[in-house]
C-alpha cells in the first residue's frame with residue numbers, strides 16, 4: 003500500500019506561515035533587539051511569503067563563495083579590520099550602552115536610591131516582567147490561553163517597557179527557538195555556549211544561511227499586536243523611560259531618580275533576567291522530563307524570571323499556561339494568569355494532561371535506569387548463546403561435566419561450587435540434569451540475586467527449549483533483542 | 489528432547505542433609521530456645537535421616553483428625569483448659585523468667601550499677617553479641633568465611649554466653665529460615681506478625697506438619713560445634729552467669745552486680761536485640777534489593793544488632809560476609825571479620841560481585857517504575873488496535889476525515905486541533921496522509937511528550953505497516969506483549 007505522503011516542502015512553508023498573506027505593518031523598529039537579517043519578514047512584500055523565501059535563496063547564493071572574504075560576515079573570522087561589522091550596533095546600544103549609562107549614574111551615587119523609589123522601581127519592574135512572561139511568552143508566543151483586550155493592552159504597553167522588541171518580533175523568534183531548539187536555526191542556540199545564548203546572539207550578526215521563519219499569522223491578526231509593532235519605538239521610549247520618570251516626579255518629585263532607577267537600571271535588570279531564560283535555563287538544572295535537549299528546570303532561573311525557570315517542563319509542554327507544576331515551585335506568572343482568568347480577563351487556560359506529564363517523568367527515569375543497566379554485565383543474551391541439540395549437550399557433558407540446565411539454558415558451574423550459598427552437594431546432584439523446578443522453588447525459591455548470578459554462568463541454550471529460555475529471559479527484564487535469535 | 493530431570497524428592501532430602509550419616513551428639517539441651525519438636529534431629533538415630541523423615545510422616549498422620557481436640561496442640565484454639573500446653577515452658581523460663589529476675593534486681597535498685605560495672609557489662613555484651621553475629625550467623629550459618637580454631641573457640645564460648653542455643657541448633661533453624669522465608673516452614677515466619685517473629689515462635693509449640701530440616705553436616709563436622717553442643721548447658725550457665733560474676737568479683741569485688749548486670753540483664757538485652765533481626769528487620773525499613781519478601785534494611789535494627797539490620801541485602805546475598813555495603817552504614821561485625829582476617833584468624837571472606845549487587849538495586853528500581861507505568865494511560869497497544877487495509881483506511885476516511893498516519897498507526901485528531909501547540913493548519917494539511925516524516929523532524933522533531941499525546945489518539949494500525957508500527961511502539965518502551973499481535 004502506498005500511503006499519500008504529506009509533502010514536506012509544502013508543510014514547512016505552512017509552518018513558516020508562507021501560505022498566509024503577509025500583514026503589512028510598517029515600522030522598522032519593531033524588531034529592535036532582533037536582527038534585521040533574521041526577522042525582516044513583513045514590510046517588503048504585501049503578497050505572500052514565497053517572495054521572502056526566494057530572497058533568502060538569492061542571498062544564500064550571493065555568499066556562496068570559497069573566498070573567505072566574500073562570505074557573509076558571520077562566516078568570516080574576527081579581525082582588526084572587520085570586528086565592527088560583526089556587531090549589531092543598534093542592539094549594542096539598547097542592551098549595553100543605555101543600561102550602562104543608567105548603571106553609571108545609579109551605582110556611582112550620582113542619582114541616589116531611596117526606599118520609596120526602590121519600591122516604585124520594583125513594582126514597575128514586576129509589571130514589565132510579568133507582561134513579558136504572561137503576555138509576550140505564554141499568551142502570544144504559545145497561545146496557552148486567551149486574553150481580553152484590556153489585559154492585552156496592559157501586556158502590550160508594559161511589555162514595551164521591558165525593551166525586548168515588539169510582540170510580533172519576540173513571538174516570531176521565540177517560536178523559531180522552540181521549533182529548532184539546539185540546532186543551527188535556533189536563534190539562541192544553547193550549544194554555542196552560555197554567553198552566545200545569553201547576549202552574544204543579539205550582539206553579533208547571524209548567518210543568513212540559517213534563517214528560519216514561523217507562522218505568526220495569529221499574532222498579526224491581533225490589532226493590539228499590530229498597533230504595538232507599528233508604534234513600537236515611541237511606545238517603548240515612553241513606557242520604558244519617560245513614563246516612570248514622570249510618575250516619580252508626580253509622586254515624590256524625583257524625575258531623575260525615576261529615569262535612572264525605574265527606567266534605565268530597571269530595563270537593564272529585566273533584560274538580563276529575560277536573557278537568562280535563553281542561557282541559564284538551558285544550562286543549569288535538572289531534566290526531569292527529557293534530557294535529549296538542553297532545557298533545564300532550576301529554581302534560581304525561576305526566581306529571577308517570574309517562574310520561567312522550569313524550562314525542561316516548558317519545552318516539553320509549551321502550550322501549558324504553567325511552567326511549574328509542583329506547589330512548592332515558584333511560578334508567579336502561572337498564578338497571575340489564573341487570577342486574571344478568575345477576573346474574567348483571560349480564558350481557555352490550557353494544560354497538558356497529568357497523564358502526559360507523569361509519562362514524561364517516568365520515561366526519563368526509565369532512560370536513566372537503562373543507562374545504568376547498560377553498564378552492568380547481564381550475562382550472555384539468549385540470542386548470542388550457541389544453540390545445542392540434545393546430542394550437543396551429551397557431547398559437551400563428556401568434555402565438561404559441570405553443566406546444569408535451568409529454564410532451557412545450560413550453565414557451567416565449574417567455578418561456582420564454593421560460592422553457592424546453598425552448598426556444593428545440590429549442585430553436584432544437578433549436574434547433567436534439568437534443575438529448572440528445583441531452582442524455581444522445588445527445592446528453593448531462589449532470589450532475584452540468584453537469577454543474576456545464574457545468568458553469568460550461561461554457556462548455551464538448548465534448541466528444543468528455546469521458547470522456554472526466551473520467556474525466562476524476558477521475565478528477567480532482558481529486552482526483546484536479547485532473546486530473539488537473529 | 490527429554491532432559492533428565494533432577495528428582496525433587498531426592499534433592500530435597502539432600503537439602504535436608506538426609507544423605508549424610510547423622511553425627512551423634514548427645515545432649516538434649518543444645519536445642520535450648522529452639523523447640524524440641526522442631527529440631528530434635530540428631531540423637532535418636534545413628535543411621536541416616538530417612539528414619540527421621542519417616543517419623544515426621546507418622547506424626548503427621550497421628551494428628552490427621554477432623555476432631556479438633558485430637559489435633560496437634562498448635563492446631564487447637566487457646567482455652568482455659570489447654571493454654572499451658574501451648575507454651576514452651578523451657579523457653580519461657582530462659583527468655584522471660586530468668587531475665588525477669590535480673591531486671592527485677594537491677595531496676596529496683598537492689599543491685600546497683602556503677603560506671604565500672606556498666607563498662608564491664610557492655611564489653612561482655614559486645615563480646616557475646618559479636619560472637620553471635622560474626623560466629624553463629626556469618627561464619628557457621630552462612631559459611632561467609634572460614635575461621636581458625638582459636639577464633640571459633642572464642643565464638644563458641646561467648647556465643648553460649650548469649651543464651652541463644654547451641655551453634656548447631658541455631659545454624660539449623662537459621663538455614664531453614666533462609667530457605668523457607670515467609671512460608672509456613674519459616675520458623676520465625678514474619679507474615680504471622682511482629683510479636684510471633686520476635687518471641688512468639690519460641691514461646692509456643694510449633695506445628696509438626698511444617699517441620700523442616702536443613703543440611704548442617706558441615707557444622708557437625710566441626711569439632712568445636714560438636715563440643716559446644718555436647719556441653720552446652722554447662723558452658724552456657726558458666727559463660728552467661730558465673731564467669732561474668734566471677735570476673736566482677738575479681739576486678740572490683742562485686743559478684744552480685746556481675747551476676748545481675750553482666751549476667752542476667754545483659755542476657756536479656758542481647759536476646760531481645762537478636763530477636764529483633766527476626767521481627768524488626770522483617771518489618772521496618774527499605775527494600776532496595778527485592779520487595780517480594782519481607783526482609784528490610786534499616787539502621788535502627790543495625791544499631792542494636794552489631795550491623796545485622798541490612799537484612800534485605802542479607803537475604804539476597806546471604807553468604808556475603810558483609811551486611812552493609814555503603815561506607816556510612818553501620819556494620820561493626822563486617823569490620824570485625826575483616827580485622828580478624830588481617831590478623832590471620834579468618835580467611836576466604838566471601839563477597840557477591842558488585843555487579844550482582846547493583847543489578848539487584850537496578851531491578852528493584854525498575855520494578856517500582858513498572859508499577860508507576862501501569863497506573864498511566866499509554867494509549868491502545870498496537871496489538872489491540874484494529875488492523876486496517878488500505879481500503880479500510882479510505883472508507884473510514886469518508887466517515888471521519890480527521891485521520892493522520894504516523895509510523896503506520898492511524899490517529900484521530902478530531903479533538904486535538906485546538907490543543908496542538910504547533911497549530912491547526914499543519915494538522916489540517918496532514919489529514920488523510922502519512923505524516924511520519926513531518927512528525928519525526930521533517931517539519932518538527934516532536935518531543936517525547938508529543939509521542940505520548942500521539943499514542944492517546946490511536947485508532948487503528950495499517951496492516952501493511954504493522955512492522956513499522958511495532959518497531960515504533962517498541963522504541964517508545966512499550967513491552968513485547970503490547971506490539972506483538974495475538
Ligand code: HEM
Nearest residue numbers: 423424428432437440445446448449452455456666667804
Ligand atoms: C545453577 C546455578 C545456581 C545458582 C547461581 C544458585 C545461586 C544461589 C544463591 C545466590 C543462593 C543464595 C540465596 C538467594 O540468593 O536466593 C542460593 C541458595 C540456595 N540454592 Fe542455589 N543456585 C544454583 C543452583 C541451585 C540448585 C540446582 C539447587 C537445588 C537443587 C539450589 C538450591 C539452593 C538452596 C537450597 C539454597 C539455600 C537457601 C538458603 O539457605 O538461604 N541451588 N543459590
Ligand code: HEM
Nearest residue numbers: 180181318909910914918923926931932934935938941942
Ligand atoms: C498528529 C498528532 C500530533 C500531535 C499529538 C502533536 C503534538 C505536538 C506537541 C505536544 C507539540 C509541542 C512541542 C513538543 O512537545 O514537542 C507540537 C508542536 C509542533 N508540532 Fe505537532 N503534533 C502532531 C502532529 C503534527 C504534524 C503532523 C506536524 C507537521 C506537519 C506538526 C508540527 C508541529 C510543529 C511545527 C510544532 C511547533 C513546535 C514549537 O513551536 O514548539 N505536528 N506538536
Ligand SMILES: [Fe+2]
Nearest residue numbers: 279280297313
Ligand atoms: Fe528555551
Ligand SMILES: [Fe+2]
Nearest residue numbers: 176180316320
Ligand atoms: Fe517558550
Ligand SMILES: [Fe+2]
Nearest residue numbers: 765766783799
Ligand atoms: Fe531473616
Ligand SMILES: [Fe+2]
Nearest residue numbers: 662666802806
Ligand atoms: Fe542470615
